[in-house]
Each structure stands twice: as C-alpha cells, then as structure tokens.
Amino acid sequence: MTRSIDLDKVAPDDVIEVKKEETENEKAEIQTNTSKTKTLKEKIYEIVGHTKHSLSSVLVNPDVFSFEERDTQEEILLVARPHWFTNLSWILISILMLLAPGFIKFIPIINSIPMKYIGLGTLVWYLLTFAIIFENFLSWYFDVFIITDKRVIDIDFNNLLDKKFSEAKLSMIQDVTSRVSGLGQTMFNYGTIHIQTAAEVSYITFEKVPHPEKIIKILQFLREKKEIDKGGRN
Numbered sequence: 001m002t003r004s005i006d007l008d009k010v011a012p013d014d015v016i017e018v019k020k021e022e023t024e025n026e027k028a029e030i031q032t033n034t035s036k037t038k039t040l041k042e043k044i045y046e047i048v049g050h051t052k053h054s055l056s057s058v059l060v061n062p063d064v065f066s067f068e069e070r071d072t073q074e075e076i077l078l079v080a081r082p083h084w085f086t087n088l089s090w091i092l093i094s095i096l097m098l099l100a101p102g103f104i105k106f107i108p109i110i111n112s113i114p115m116k117y118i119g120l121g122t123l124v125w126y127l128l129t130f131a132i133i134f135e136n137f138l139s140w141y142f143d144v145f146i147i148t149d150k151r152v153i154d155i156d157f158n159n160l161l162d163k164k165f166s167e168a169k170l171s172m173i174q175d176v177t178s179r180v181s182g183l184g185q186t187m188f189n190y191g192t193i194h195i196q197t198a199a200e201v202s203y204i205t206f207e208k209v210p211h212p213e214k215i216i217k218i219l220q221f222l223r224e225k226k227e228i229d230k231g232g233r234n
Helices: 002-048 084-106 108-112 115-141 183-188 212-233
Strands: 058-060 076-080 144-148 151-159 162-169 173-179 190-197 203-210
Touching: 002 058, 002 076, 002 212, 076 203, 076 212, 084 108, 084 115, 115 151, 144 212, 151 203, 162 203, 173 212, 183 190, 190 212, 203 212
Parallel strands: none
Antiparallel strands: 058 076, 076 144, 144 151, 151 162, 173 190, 190 203
16 A cells, blocks of 8 residues: 555656656747747848838738638748739729719710719719729739748639639759849839749749849758758658
C-alpha cells in the first residue's frame, strides 16, 4: 500500500513535467514561425513598399484580407489586382450613361411621349447603369492574385455566379516571365506575369498587375528561400 501511494505521488509530477516540455516546444515552434514570417514581411516591404489602402491595386501583408480556400496559419504576403488604369474605360462609359438622361429633352421625338413613361424609362436606365457599375467594380475588386508563404493563387472573378480558383505551391514554380506592352502599360508600369509550374495547372497568369518586375523579385526570393529551407532539412 505504501508503494502504490508513492507511485501515485510520482506519476502526476512526471506527466506535468512532460506537458511542460511539450508546451515549451510548441511555444518555441510558434516563435520560430513568427520570426520567419516577420523576415518575409520585412523583405516584401523592402521590395514593394507599404500599401495600406484597401482599394489599392497592391496590398502588402494585408491584415484584413482573406479568402475561403486559405489554410490554417497560412500567411498572405501580397495581394494584387489589375491596375486602376484598366478601369478607365468602364468608368467613362458609366459617367456618360449617368449624364445621358439630361440630354433626352433635346431629342424632338421624346417630347411626344407622356411624362410618366419618360420617368419610368429614366428610372430603368439609372438602375441599369448602377448595375453595370456594381458588376464592373466587383469584377475588379475580387479578381485578385495572391502570394502566400506557401503558394501562388489566381482568383478570376467574372461575376457573382462565375469564379475560377487556380493555385500552385511555391516549390512547384519552374519559370516566371512578364510582359509589358502598349503605351498605357509602359506609362503606368503594369503588365502580365506568366508563371510556369509543375503542378496540375501548368500555367498561372497574373494579368495587368502593377509593378510586375517587383512581383517577380518576390517570387524569386520565395523560391530561393524554399530551396534553402529544403536543403537545410536534408
């Protein structure tokens, strides 16, 4: 009886000690991952700079942005949208559509139409205009290209009923090229990045993104870091 009492006294201490060691190891691992993440973020800031506005075409280390397919503890390093200049055409068309009803009184045939029908037609016209503005804005805002500490992701958002998701791990990237063509792309420094991969999706394309040369530098840095980490583990 005395021996069993002694064992009961020893066993809990051993269990507590093991749990303490596991907790310390977990904390150390979390601190290591946090340190690596900070290093990555600092490097991204060094290459691209700081961007904080949620409507910016490039978001560096965004705190509020996320996506449904994000893995647990996956860090988003950079989010890019098509350059703002690509919105110019539909913005100008939308402005003209908003102003158009003000000129209908100068059309002779309009004067013969009852006022209630003119008012109804004007309301329908404005609803159509705002629908076009809303759809184009959503297509630009949610059509994003994402670089995380694990992979590259292309989300093509055409409308509320049509979204395409493509991704490839950083270790699967084989080649990265970019193309800047035309006066607008050259003046405003945006273009298309083609990423060749060894994954199921052989190509991922970032279209009309700002500063393609900086994004390529980020991908090169992440690929080199992955190779160094892989070599260290071996």
